[in-house]
Amino acid sequence: MSQATTHFAAASPRLLRYLAELGLARPEVSRQHFTRRLGALFDLQDSIAIAAVHGGLGKPGPAALPATDVTSLFLAGRGAILRSAARAFDPDGGARIRFPGLDPADPAARATSMEVEPYLGFYRAQQSDAEHRVRRLQLQVREASAGRSAQLDQLCALDAVLARSMSARTRGFFSAIPRLLQTHFETLRASYRPQGTDEAEAAALWQQTLQRYRLDMRGMLLAEIETRLLPVTGLVEAVEAHQMKETHD
Known part of the structure; x- marks a missing residue:
């Protein structure tokens, strides 16, 4: 396994499966390895902040939203983030930053479209946009989840501490993905072998290669994005579990 793929020992199953399908990572994850790597992410200052949260909080205030509204808030935000990301790959999607639409029928443009950097620049821009959108949704869900119980308030406070502590590390974690996408592009480019000298045929073949890479x-x-949303998903599930317990008690 490459140095880049070792970053993904703590990734979501969907991301791991996708990396494995593209031949960029092995799908198996050691729980012991995950625990050891997770513990290494926190320094002394982080540990002190986490310990302060576990020290207890005051009496919870009134809940900002009903539990069902917290779920709706999350689902609406998640849907908007995923739709925005998908639209960036649609030539007619109207996104401000779109997947590079170079014309492979033009020999000069086709040569340019065989360089990986424009695609990686596009992906990094999408990562930055997703990071900001997920962070905003996490804050909204955290604020809406507070005030239900001392335990949930403690979880919300812990979520805030971890979000601050993990932001730089998370950015480094996901920075490995463009490197893996570069490897994948180079593999596809190496397999591009047009037969003969027919320009139209060569253009169509490269267009198919770019289409596969785009997808x-x-x-x-x-x-x-689903991996980035995991902490928010966990918070929503905790609110739903609390509501279910309250209903049955």
Whole structure:
């Protein structure tokens, strides 16, 4: 396994499966390896902040939203983030930053379209947009989840501490994906072998190669977003579990 793929020992199953399908990572994950790597992510200052959260909080205030509204808030935000990401890969989607639409029928443009950097620049821009959108949704869900119980308030406070502590590390974690996408592009480019000298045929073959890469990159970004959303998903599930317990008690 390459140095880049070792970053994904703590990734979501969907992202791991997608990396494995593209031949960029092995799908198996050691729980012991995950625990050891997770513990290494926190320094002394982080540990002190986490310990302070476990020290207890005051009496919870009133809940901002009913539990069902917290779920709706999350689902609406998640849907908007995923739709925005998918639209960036649609030539007619109207996104401000779109997957590079170079014309492979033009020999000069086709040569340019065989360089990986424009695609990686596009992906990094999508990562930055997803990061900001997920962070905003996480804050909204955290604020809406507070005030239900001391335990949930403690979880919300812990979520805030972890979000601050993990932001730089998370960015480094996901920075490995463009390197893997570069490897995948180079593999596809190496397999591009037009027969003969027919320009139209060569252009069509490269167009098919770019289409495959576009779909693979799209799938990778959507899987990455699902991974970024895991902390928010966990918070919503905790609110739902609390509501269910309250209903049955």
